[in-house]
Amino acid sequence: MTPDALGAPDATVIPVTGDGAYDIVIGRGVLDRVGDSLGAGVNKVLIVHPPTLALLAAELRETLLGRFEVLLAEIPDAEAGKRVEVAAFCWQVMGQADFTRTDAVIGFGGGAVTDLAGFVAATWLRGVTLVQVPTTLLGMVDAAVGGKTGINTNEGKNLVGAFYAPRAVIADLDLVASLPRNEILAGFAEVVKCGFIAEPEILDIIERDVDVATDPLSDEFRRLIELSVGVKARVVSSDFKEAGLREILNYGHTLGHAIEHAERYQWRHGAAVAVGMVYAAELGRLTGSLPDAVVDRHRSILNALTLPISYPAGRWQTLLATMQRDKKARAGMLRFIVLDDLARPSVLQGPETALLYAAYQEIAS
Structure with missing residues (x-):
């Protein structure tokens, strides 16, 4: 765990090696590294976020404008967002904006959002760049790390999905500081x-x-x-x-x-x-x-x-x-x-x- 170009001076970078290697950046004030984490060649970016993060997603979009064409896709919060109908909505947004294989998806939210965003990125044109920006403790320690993506069906949880590695995971601890205590405690499981x-x-x-x-x-x-x-x-x-x-x-x-x-x-x-x-x-x-x-x-x-x-x-x-x-x-x-x-x-x-x-x-x- 060492400092890295993607991190702020006090950031910790934990590498994932093997198939689809990438870095997980942990620290305070590292949200401004999202743009750099997308890599070269990306033109359009879709930020997938829940309603509760609409303002922060808009702020993130502003930081990326000028370098990228940025669209927002607001999806239902929690497990309600992990449905095929929601994935289809994201696909529709990407299709209407002519997203190509060199474009990208950012999952900005808790574990359900990063699961859904990852599934959308894995399936659009058989795979586009993905950066995960978890905003909850659960997302940071589990859902956004490891490349598991998925949606739920009436028969069970995560029965449809794909293994798909992100280009990077940016875990800004400042995002967790404002969470309700019961949500932080639930993430501790x-x-x-x-x-x-x-x-x-x-x-x-x-x-x-x-x-x-x-x-926090x-x-x-x-x-x-x-x-x-x-x-x-x-x-x-x-x-x-x-x-x-x-x-x-x-x-x-x-x-x-x-x-x-x-x-x-x-x-x-x-x-x-x-x-x-x-x-x-x-x-x-x-x-x-x-x-x-x-x-x-x-x-x-x-x-x-x-x-x-x-x-x-x-x-x-x-x-x-x-x-x-x-x-x-x-x-x-x-x-x-x-x-x-x-x-x-x-x-x-x-x-x-x-x-x-x-x-x-x-x-x-």
């Missing part, structure tokens, strides 16, 4: 996930002082973002298309995505993943691989972050049906990422339904 699967220092920082750790102006907060992004960058550098190692990033997501679907995406992603991580921890404990102390640590850390750790008992059959359609399943066989110990993830393949239900009983409310 993905930070905690990185702690349990690979980087225990994350857990230590949160346990030392949760208020300082979750303060603190050095600890920045450190947590850098550590989390570092985990994901290392994993996707060696496994871009989720052929193996990258699956560990799905810790807590199999049940988490099912909860999001059951709640019609009214739950925040981080809240659903928090419950999913406790469930995965219980699966690990019931298989005899995960010590009780690590399971208890899941609950204590997530409780300290005021994230949920249980879900209603009567919803099991609905959740099971959704999990069986999960994109990580193989030939109808469910697969879960579990822990054999702290920072020792593994795959639990084809567990018995009785075991799955027993683990659910441990989190049922």
Whole structure:
């Protein structure tokens, strides 16, 4: 992690290597590097953003005018924006503006926006330049990093998508400072996930002082973002298309995505993943691989972050049906990422339904 031409003097640059290599720039006041990150040859740029960021998107457009022809595409906020109809709207804007293969898309928003923008960039003319500018903690540590793009269908989350690497990810911490505290806390689920699967220092920082750790102006907060992004960058550098190692990033997501679907995406992603991580921890404990102390640590850390750790008992059959359609399943066989110990993830393949239900009983409310 070193300073780089794309970053301000105090920026941290974390490289993603391998297929579609690019840099992730983390720092304060780095939004003005977006133009440089687009690279040479780009003429037209589409900024995809939610309604809540209309003013900031317009300001970003102003900084790019003179160098590029810039259009804005406002899409619905959160998961409502991750629909094929919304992608079609963006395609229409690009088509009417005669976007070519040398033009670009900027995803400016939270995780849902960067997922949608990435999918639009991946599919327009089979791929145009993409720069991700995440504005939420969740977007910075997870959705905007790694090249996963996608939309939802009535059958489940992210069932349609593509692996498509951006040219750069610009994570300006000043954008997070004004977020509501509950949104910051929800984003911490993905930070905690990185702690349990690979980087225990994350857990230590949160346990030392949760208020300082979750303060977007603190050095600890920045450190947590850098550590989390570092985990994901290392994993996707060696496994871009989720052929193996990258699956560990799905810790807590199999049940988490099912909860999001059951709640019609009214739950925040981080809240659903928090419950999913406790469930995965219980699966690990019931298989005899995960010590009780690590399971208890899941609950204590997530409780300290005021994230949920249980879900209603009567919803099991609905959740099971959704999990069986999960994109990580193989030939109808469910697969879960579990822990054999702290920072020792593994795959639990084809567990018995009785075991799955027993683990659910441990989190049922």
